[in-house]
Amino acid sequence: AASDPDLVARARAAKEALGDRVFVLGHHYQRDEVIAFADVTGDSFKLARDAAARPEAEYIVFCGVHFMAESADILTGPGQQVVLPDLAAGCSMADMARLSQVEDAWDALAAAGIADSVVPVTYMNSSADIKAFCGRNGGAVCTSSNAKVALEWAFAQEPATPGEHTRVLFLPDQHLGRNTAVLDLGMSLDDCVVWDPHRPDGGLTAEQLRDARIILWKGHCSVHGRFSADVVDELRATVPDVNILVHPECRHEVVTRADLVGSTEFIIRTIEAAPAGSTWAIGTELNLVQRLAAAHPDKNIVFLDRTVCYCSTMNRIDLPHLVWALENLVAGNVVNVIEVDPDTERWAKVALQRMLDLPA
Numbered sequence: 001a002a003s004d005p006d007l008v009a010r011a012r013a014a015k016e017a018l019g020d021r022v023f024v025l026g027h028h029y030q031r032d033e034v035i036a037f038a039d040v041t042g043d044s045f046k047l048a049r050d051a052a053a054r055p056e057a058e059y060i061v062f063c064g065v066h067f068m069a070e071s072a073d074i075l076t077g078p079g080q081q082v083v084l085p086d087l088a089a090g091c092s093m094a095d096m097a098r099l100s101q102v103e104d105a106w107d108a109l110a111a112a113g114i115a116d117s118v119v120p121v122t123y124m125n126s127s128a129d130i131k132a133f134c135g136r137n138g139g140a141v142c143t144s145s146n147a148k149v150a151l152e153w154a155f156a157q158e159p160a161t162p163g164e165h166t167r168v169l170f171l172p173d174q175h176l177g178r179n180t181a182v183l184d185l186g187m188s189l190d191d192c193v194v195w196d197p198h199r200p201d202g203g204l205t206a207e208q209l210r211d212a213r214i215i216l217w218k219g220h221c222s223v224h225g226r227f228s229a230d231v232v233d234e235l236r237a238t239v240p241d242v243n244i245l246v247h248p249e250c251r252h253e254v255v256t257r258a259d260l261v262g263s264t265e266f267i268i269r270t271i272e273a274a275p276a277g278s279t280w281a282i283g284t285e286l287n288l289v290q291r292l293a294a295a296h297p298d299k300n301i302v303f304l305d306r307t308v309c310y311c312s313t314m315n316r317i318d319l320p321h322l323v324w325a326l327e328n329l330v331a332g333n334v335v336n337v338i339e340v341d342p343d344t345e346r347w348a349k350v351a352l353q354r355m356l357d358l359p360a
Protein backbone atom coordinates (compact mmCIF):
# COMPACT_ATOMS: atom_id res chain seq x y z
CA ALA A 1 0.00 0.00 0.00
CA ALA A 2 1.22 3.51 -0.77
CA SER A 3 2.18 5.62 2.26
CA ASP A 4 0.07 8.58 3.33
CA PRO A 5 1.59 11.51 1.32
CA ASP A 6 1.12 13.90 4.24
CA LEU A 7 3.16 11.65 6.55
CA VAL A 8 5.83 11.20 3.88
CA ALA A 9 6.16 14.99 3.56
CA ARG A 10 6.31 15.40 7.35
CA ALA A 11 9.00 12.71 7.72
CA ARG A 12 11.03 14.33 4.96
CA ALA A 13 10.71 17.80 6.50
CA ALA A 14 11.66 16.58 9.98
CA LYS A 15 14.72 14.73 8.70
CA GLU A 16 15.80 17.79 6.74
CA ALA A 17 15.38 20.04 9.79
CA LEU A 18 17.56 17.70 11.87
CA GLY A 19 20.25 17.19 9.20
CA ASP A 20 23.37 15.38 10.46
CA ARG A 21 22.12 15.52 14.05
CA VAL A 22 19.96 12.47 13.34
CA PHE A 23 20.91 9.12 11.86
CA VAL A 24 18.09 6.70 11.03
CA LEU A 25 18.83 2.97 11.08
CA GLY A 26 16.48 0.51 9.36
CA HIS A 27 16.59 -3.22 10.05
CA HIS A 28 16.04 -5.52 7.05
CA TYR A 29 12.71 -6.69 8.53
CA GLN A 30 11.19 -3.20 8.67
CA ARG A 31 8.27 -2.02 6.54
CA ASP A 32 8.99 -0.35 3.17
CA GLU A 33 7.46 2.92 4.40
CA VAL A 34 10.11 3.03 7.16
CA ILE A 35 13.04 1.76 5.05
CA ALA A 36 12.33 4.71 2.72
CA PHE A 37 13.67 7.03 5.46
CA ALA A 38 16.59 4.90 6.66
CA ASP A 39 20.07 6.35 6.18
CA VAL A 40 21.39 2.81 6.28
CA THR A 41 19.89 -0.69 6.37
CA GLY A 42 21.35 -3.85 7.86
CA ASP A 43 21.07 -6.69 10.32
CA SER A 44 21.30 -5.99 14.03
CA PHE A 45 25.08 -6.28 14.21
CA LYS A 46 25.83 -4.16 11.14
CA LEU A 47 23.43 -1.47 12.34
CA ALA A 48 25.03 -1.27 15.79
CA ARG A 49 28.44 -0.81 14.14
CA ASP A 50 27.05 1.74 11.67
CA ALA A 51 25.66 3.73 14.61
CA ALA A 52 29.03 3.64 16.38
CA ALA A 53 30.68 4.97 13.21
CA ARG A 54 28.48 8.14 13.30
CA PRO A 55 29.71 10.02 16.39
CA GLU A 56 28.44 13.33 14.96
CA ALA A 57 24.83 12.14 15.14
CA GLU A 58 23.27 13.21 18.44
CA TYR A 59 20.23 11.04 17.85
CA ILE A 60 20.22 7.51 16.53
CA VAL A 61 16.64 6.61 15.57
CA PHE A 62 16.60 2.81 15.59
CA CYS A 63 13.89 1.29 13.40
CA GLY A 64 14.09 -2.26 14.70
CA VAL A 65 13.38 -3.94 18.03
CA HIS A 66 14.34 -3.22 21.64
CA PHE A 67 17.44 -5.45 22.02
CA MET A 68 18.92 -3.90 18.87
CA ALA A 69 18.44 -0.38 20.23
CA GLU A 70 20.14 -1.50 23.46
CA SER A 71 23.13 -2.84 21.48
CA ALA A 72 23.35 0.46 19.60
CA ASP A 73 23.33 2.35 22.91
CA ILE A 74 26.11 0.10 24.25
CA LEU A 75 28.30 0.66 21.19
CA THR A 76 27.69 4.40 20.71
CA GLY A 77 29.28 7.28 22.58
CA PRO A 78 27.99 9.08 25.69
CA GLY A 79 26.90 12.12 23.66
CA GLN A 80 24.50 10.06 21.55
CA GLN A 81 20.95 9.07 22.39
CA VAL A 82 19.21 6.07 20.88
CA VAL A 83 15.49 6.43 20.15
CA LEU A 84 13.13 3.49 19.52
CA PRO A 85 10.01 4.93 17.78
CA ASP A 86 7.67 2.47 19.55
CA LEU A 87 8.69 1.09 22.95
CA ALA A 88 6.39 -1.89 22.40
CA ALA A 89 8.68 -3.14 19.62
CA GLY A 90 10.22 -6.02 21.59
CA CYS A 91 11.35 -9.45 20.42
CA SER A 92 9.57 -12.57 21.58
CA MET A 93 12.79 -14.58 21.34
CA ALA A 94 14.76 -12.14 23.50
CA ASP A 95 11.89 -12.16 26.01
CA MET A 96 12.21 -15.95 26.38
CA ALA A 97 15.42 -15.56 28.41
CA ARG A 98 15.03 -13.37 31.50
CA LEU A 99 18.05 -12.69 33.70
CA SER A 100 16.46 -14.28 36.79
CA GLN A 101 15.73 -17.46 34.81
CA VAL A 102 19.29 -17.62 33.51
CA GLU A 103 20.64 -17.12 37.03
CA ASP A 104 18.46 -20.03 38.22
CA ALA A 105 19.88 -22.22 35.45
CA TRP A 106 23.41 -21.19 36.45
CA ASP A 107 22.65 -22.18 40.06
CA ALA A 108 21.52 -25.61 38.83
CA LEU A 109 24.76 -25.99 36.86
CA ALA A 110 26.68 -25.15 40.03
CA ALA A 111 24.63 -27.70 41.99
CA ALA A 112 25.51 -30.31 39.34
CA GLY A 113 29.16 -29.37 39.92
CA ILE A 114 29.82 -28.04 36.42
CA ALA A 115 29.25 -24.25 36.45
CA ASP A 116 33.00 -23.63 36.17
CA SER A 117 33.24 -25.71 33.00
CA VAL A 118 30.33 -23.99 31.23
CA VAL A 119 30.91 -21.06 28.86
CA PRO A 120 27.75 -18.99 28.29
CA VAL A 121 27.27 -17.74 24.74
CA THR A 122 24.32 -15.54 23.82
CA TYR A 123 22.94 -14.72 20.42
CA MET A 124 22.78 -10.99 19.66
CA ASN A 125 18.99 -11.37 19.93
CA SER A 126 18.93 -11.09 23.72
CA SER A 127 18.51 -8.32 26.26
CA ALA A 128 21.51 -6.29 27.43
CA ASP A 129 21.40 -7.91 30.88
CA ILE A 130 21.79 -11.38 29.33
CA LYS A 131 24.78 -10.13 27.33
CA ALA A 132 26.19 -8.71 30.58
CA PHE A 133 25.64 -12.07 32.32
CA CYS A 134 27.77 -13.70 29.62
CA GLY A 135 30.42 -10.99 29.98
CA ARG A 136 30.64 -11.53 33.75
CA ASN A 137 30.87 -15.31 33.41
CA GLY A 138 33.62 -15.63 30.82
CA GLY A 139 31.29 -15.85 27.83
CA ALA A 140 30.58 -13.99 24.63
CA VAL A 141 27.94 -12.73 22.21
CA CYS A 142 27.52 -14.16 18.72
CA THR A 143 25.50 -13.34 15.61
CA SER A 144 24.11 -15.70 13.00
CA SER A 145 27.19 -14.89 10.87
CA ASN A 146 29.80 -15.87 13.47
CA ALA A 147 28.03 -18.49 15.60
CA LYS A 148 30.43 -21.18 14.34
CA VAL A 149 33.63 -19.35 15.32
CA ALA A 150 32.05 -18.22 18.59
CA LEU A 151 31.23 -21.81 19.54
CA GLU A 152 34.70 -23.00 18.46
CA TRP A 153 36.20 -20.31 20.69
CA ALA A 154 33.94 -21.30 23.60
CA PHE A 155 34.78 -25.01 23.34
CA ALA A 156 38.49 -24.14 23.23
CA GLN A 157 38.29 -22.54 26.72
CA GLU A 158 40.00 -24.63 29.41
CA PRO A 159 37.60 -25.87 32.10
CA ALA A 160 38.54 -24.61 35.57
CA THR A 161 38.34 -28.14 36.96
CA PRO A 162 40.98 -30.46 35.45
CA GLY A 163 39.51 -33.53 33.80
CA GLU A 164 36.17 -31.85 33.08
CA HIS A 165 35.02 -31.22 29.50
CA THR A 166 33.99 -27.74 28.45
CA ARG A 167 30.28 -27.22 27.91
CA VAL A 168 28.41 -24.32 26.36
CA LEU A 169 25.17 -22.77 27.59
CA PHE A 170 23.66 -21.29 24.41
CA LEU A 171 21.07 -18.50 24.82
CA PRO A 172 18.28 -17.87 23.86
CA ASP A 173 17.73 -19.51 20.43
CA GLN A 174 17.81 -23.31 20.61
CA HIS A 175 17.64 -23.56 16.80
CA LEU A 176 20.69 -21.42 16.03
CA GLY A 177 22.57 -23.27 18.77
CA ARG A 178 21.58 -26.74 17.56
CA ASN A 179 22.06 -25.97 13.86
CA THR A 180 25.53 -24.56 14.51
CA ALA A 181 26.63 -27.37 16.86
CA VAL A 182 25.44 -30.15 14.57
CA LEU A 183 25.95 -28.75 11.07
CA ASP A 184 29.07 -26.59 11.61
CA LEU A 185 30.84 -28.32 14.52
CA GLY A 186 29.90 -31.90 13.67
CA MET A 187 28.31 -32.69 17.02
CA SER A 188 25.47 -35.17 17.31
CA LEU A 189 21.93 -34.34 18.38
CA ASP A 190 22.67 -36.37 21.53
CA ASP A 191 25.37 -33.88 22.49
CA CYS A 192 22.62 -31.24 22.85
CA VAL A 193 20.14 -30.96 25.71
CA VAL A 194 17.40 -28.35 26.04
CA TRP A 195 16.97 -26.31 29.22
CA ASP A 196 13.30 -25.41 29.67
CA PRO A 197 13.06 -22.38 32.00
CA HIS A 198 9.42 -23.23 32.74
CA ARG A 199 10.19 -26.62 34.29
CA PRO A 200 11.85 -27.37 37.64
CA ASP A 201 15.61 -27.83 37.10
CA GLY A 202 15.06 -27.02 33.43
CA GLY A 203 13.51 -30.45 32.96
CA LEU A 204 17.00 -32.02 33.10
CA THR A 205 18.77 -34.27 35.58
CA ALA A 206 22.23 -33.42 36.90
CA GLU A 207 23.51 -36.41 34.93
CA GLN A 208 22.02 -35.11 31.67
CA LEU A 209 23.65 -31.73 32.32
CA ARG A 210 26.99 -33.35 33.07
CA ASP A 211 26.89 -35.52 29.92
CA ALA A 212 25.86 -32.71 27.57
CA ARG A 213 28.30 -30.77 25.43
CA ILE A 214 25.87 -27.98 24.64
CA ILE A 215 22.94 -26.87 26.79
CA LEU A 216 20.42 -25.10 24.56
CA TRP A 217 18.07 -22.57 26.10
CA LYS A 218 14.47 -23.33 25.11
CA GLY A 219 13.86 -20.16 23.11
CA HIS A 220 12.98 -19.66 19.47
CA CYS A 221 11.92 -17.03 16.96
CA SER A 222 8.17 -16.98 16.46
CA VAL A 223 8.65 -16.00 12.81
CA HIS A 224 11.42 -18.38 11.70
CA GLY A 225 10.01 -21.18 13.88
CA ARG A 226 6.97 -21.33 11.62
CA PHE A 227 8.72 -22.63 8.52
CA SER A 228 8.05 -26.34 8.21
CA ALA A 229 9.73 -29.35 6.64
CA ASP A 230 6.42 -30.19 4.92
CA VAL A 231 6.40 -26.95 2.94
CA VAL A 232 10.03 -27.49 1.92
CA ASP A 233 9.18 -31.01 0.70
CA GLU A 234 6.11 -29.73 -1.14
CA LEU A 235 8.06 -26.98 -2.91
CA ARG A 236 10.77 -29.45 -3.92
CA ALA A 237 8.11 -31.70 -5.41
CA THR A 238 6.18 -28.98 -7.24
CA VAL A 239 8.62 -26.20 -8.19
CA PRO A 240 11.29 -27.26 -10.68
CA ASP A 241 14.89 -26.35 -9.77
CA VAL A 242 13.88 -24.49 -6.63
CA ASN A 243 16.72 -23.39 -4.34
CA ILE A 244 15.79 -23.32 -0.67
CA LEU A 245 17.52 -20.52 1.25
CA VAL A 246 16.85 -20.19 4.98
CA HIS A 247 18.00 -18.41 8.13
CA PRO A 248 19.63 -20.56 10.89
CA GLU A 249 16.85 -19.52 13.31
CA CYS A 250 14.68 -22.06 11.44
CA ARG A 251 14.08 -25.49 12.94
CA HIS A 252 16.72 -28.17 12.41
CA GLU A 253 14.57 -30.27 10.06
CA VAL A 254 14.02 -27.20 7.86
CA VAL A 255 17.69 -26.23 7.81
CA THR A 256 18.82 -29.79 6.98
CA ARG A 257 16.42 -29.79 3.99
CA ALA A 258 17.65 -26.43 2.67
CA ASP A 259 20.27 -25.81 -0.01
CA LEU A 260 21.78 -22.80 1.72
CA VAL A 261 21.59 -21.41 5.24
CA GLY A 262 22.82 -18.07 6.53
CA SER A 263 22.22 -14.67 8.10
CA THR A 264 20.05 -11.97 6.52
CA GLU A 265 23.17 -10.35 5.05
CA PHE A 266 24.11 -13.75 3.53
CA ILE A 267 20.60 -14.18 2.12
CA ILE A 268 20.75 -10.75 0.47
CA ARG A 269 24.24 -11.38 -0.99
CA THR A 270 23.12 -14.78 -2.29
CA ILE A 271 20.10 -13.36 -4.12
CA GLU A 272 22.15 -10.49 -5.54
CA ALA A 273 24.65 -12.99 -6.96
CA ALA A 274 22.03 -15.46 -8.24
CA PRO A 275 21.69 -15.88 -12.02
CA ALA A 276 18.67 -14.41 -13.83
CA GLY A 277 15.90 -16.97 -14.20
CA SER A 278 16.86 -18.91 -11.05
CA THR A 279 14.16 -19.86 -8.55
CA TRP A 280 14.39 -19.27 -4.81
CA ALA A 281 12.18 -20.07 -1.84
CA ILE A 282 13.34 -17.97 1.10
CA GLY A 283 12.74 -18.72 4.76
CA THR A 284 13.09 -15.42 6.59
CA GLU A 285 10.89 -12.45 7.52
CA LEU A 286 8.36 -11.45 4.85
CA ASN A 287 9.17 -7.73 4.51
CA LEU A 288 12.71 -8.67 3.44
CA VAL A 289 11.56 -11.45 1.08
CA GLN A 290 9.07 -9.09 -0.60
CA ARG A 291 11.73 -6.38 -1.02
CA LEU A 292 14.15 -8.90 -2.53
CA ALA A 293 11.45 -10.09 -4.95
CA ALA A 294 10.69 -6.50 -5.98
CA ALA A 295 14.39 -5.65 -6.42
CA HIS A 296 15.09 -8.77 -8.54
CA PRO A 297 12.24 -9.11 -11.05
CA ASP A 298 14.51 -11.28 -13.24
CA LYS A 299 14.60 -14.00 -10.54
CA ASN A 300 11.69 -16.08 -9.25
CA ILE A 301 11.49 -15.44 -5.52
CA VAL A 302 8.82 -16.96 -3.31
CA PHE A 303 8.20 -17.05 0.43
CA LEU A 304 8.80 -20.37 2.18
CA ASP A 305 5.38 -20.53 3.80
CA ARG A 306 1.75 -20.81 2.78
CA THR A 307 0.69 -18.00 5.09
CA VAL A 308 1.70 -14.38 5.47
CA CYS A 309 4.02 -13.93 8.41
CA TYR A 310 5.67 -10.67 9.28
CA CYS A 311 7.49 -10.14 12.55
CA SER A 312 4.65 -8.42 14.41
CA THR A 313 6.94 -6.46 16.73
CA MET A 314 9.18 -5.25 13.90
CA ASN A 315 6.02 -4.08 12.16
CA ARG A 316 5.03 -1.93 15.14
CA ILE A 317 7.51 0.63 13.86
CA ASP A 318 5.45 2.28 11.14
CA LEU A 319 5.53 5.66 9.44
CA PRO A 320 3.25 7.37 12.03
CA HIS A 321 5.60 6.29 14.87
CA LEU A 322 8.68 7.37 12.94
CA VAL A 323 7.16 10.79 12.16
CA TRP A 324 6.15 11.19 15.81
CA ALA A 325 9.69 10.45 17.01
CA LEU A 326 11.35 12.72 14.42
CA GLU A 327 8.98 15.66 14.94
CA ASN A 328 9.54 15.43 18.69
CA LEU A 329 13.30 15.61 18.12
CA VAL A 330 12.80 18.71 15.98
CA ALA A 331 10.81 20.23 18.86
CA GLY A 332 13.60 19.36 21.31
CA ASN A 333 11.78 16.44 23.00
CA VAL A 334 13.87 13.31 22.97
CA VAL A 335 11.22 10.60 23.24
CA ASN A 336 11.57 6.83 23.80
CA VAL A 337 15.25 6.91 24.73
CA ILE A 338 16.82 3.47 25.23
CA GLU A 339 19.52 3.70 27.86
CA VAL A 340 21.35 0.71 29.30
CA ASP A 341 22.57 1.23 32.90
CA PRO A 342 26.36 1.68 33.24
CA ASP A 343 27.14 -1.63 35.00
CA THR A 344 25.13 -3.69 32.50
CA GLU A 345 26.72 -1.73 29.67
CA ARG A 346 30.23 -2.39 30.98
CA TRP A 347 29.79 -6.18 31.13
CA ALA A 348 27.74 -6.44 27.94
CA LYS A 349 30.63 -4.64 26.23
CA VAL A 350 33.03 -7.29 27.56
CA ALA A 351 30.92 -10.02 25.93
CA LEU A 352 30.58 -8.03 22.69
CA GLN A 353 34.33 -7.35 22.63
CA ARG A 354 35.07 -11.10 22.95
CA MET A 355 32.95 -11.55 19.83
CA LEU A 356 34.71 -8.73 17.98
CA ASP A 357 38.08 -10.33 18.88
CA LEU A 358 37.12 -13.68 17.31
CA PRO A 359 39.13 -14.76 14.27
CA ALA A 360 37.35 -13.57 11.12
Ligand code: CIZ
Nearest residue numbers: 042043044045221249264
Ligand atom coordinates in the same frame (compact mmCIF):
# COMPACT_ATOMS: atom_id res chain seq x y z
O1 CIZ B 1 15.62 -12.68 13.34
C1 CIZ B 1 16.16 -11.58 13.57
O2 CIZ B 1 15.64 -10.75 14.28
C2 CIZ B 1 17.46 -11.28 12.98
C3 CIZ B 1 18.00 -12.14 11.95
C4 CIZ B 1 18.10 -10.23 13.44
C5 CIZ B 1 19.41 -9.77 13.06
O3 CIZ B 1 19.50 -8.71 12.49
O4 CIZ B 1 20.41 -10.45 13.33
Ligand code: SF4
Nearest residue numbers: 091092093221223311
Ligand atom coordinates in the same frame (compact mmCIF):
# COMPACT_ATOMS: atom_id res chain seq x y z
FE1 SF4 C 1 12.68 -11.48 17.33
FE2 SF4 C 1 12.13 -13.26 15.42
FE3 SF4 C 1 11.15 -10.79 15.25
FE4 SF4 C 1 13.75 -11.25 14.92
S1 SF4 C 1 12.11 -11.94 13.57
S2 SF4 C 1 12.83 -9.59 16.12
S3 SF4 C 1 14.11 -12.92 16.40
S4 SF4 C 1 10.64 -12.32 16.86
